[in-house]
Amino acid sequence: MPIRNQIATIVQTLAGNPSFIYGTAGELNALADDAAFPGVFLYPLQNIEIKPAVNGSVDNSFSIYLEFLFKTEFGQYTADNETYVNQALQLANQFMIKASNYREDNGRYFRVKTGEKAKCVPVYNKFDVNTTGIGLTLTLSAMYSPDIV
Template identity: 65%
Template sequence: MRNQIESITQSLSASPSFLYGTEKELNTLADDAVFPCVFMHPLQPIVLSPHVNGSVNNVFTLYLEFLYKTDFGRFTAENEDLVQQALQIANEFIIKAGKYRDADGRYFRLKAGEKAKCLPVYNKFDVNTTGVGLTITLNTMYFDVY
């Protein structure tokens, strides 16, 4: 899953870098990161949904942060332009995730009407970053039949 998400982020027009890890690991890795950057936190619980035809649908909940480096001492209102830019990257990510192809077809299925949650993130990590945090549910398209 991590590799697919990194592939999608590398295709974004803002050319963000990509980091993966726990909160503590990301805080350390952020010191040397190139910004803008997408931070992927470890996967939330994975829902396995068996079907009558013998296949299993895997549903992943991801938490990603789309972040820009900011200067210490900037007020929240001064970072709103970066929040808007990060929101645009998050929107592009959602569109590209729904179109992402691996082998013969699309890798993820985004269900119509299913909402992704996006919250502003201010002054996070030791390097001081601002952007948005995105929580999204992705359904894999490929099932295994046993």
């Protein structure tokens, strides 16, 4: 099963029941026009690092970029949107916790390495529908499935 499906499953468990949208930047901009908000927007996988281990196993680490966005009004100032940034940050924190605990069958699916920093930046006036929130870059390791994309 593709990683995006696992991430979509995690998103469905977040508070506020955000919608999940996947695609390239252009696709996401078009899909945002009809999306329900809040929404979690997943861009295609970034770097995939394959590390063979001494015991014969292989560790697959990959970077994901997600945006946790709320619909906002045109013409609002940055200060007016701080509430949305804070709410989006809470969703991103929930996502990280749930991703590290996500199980499929009898095993954990992802590993979020302790000490690994996730990068989070505010996002303002994104897409044609005008959204605000945060962008999260996170490195995950697939622990369970050999099929990562």
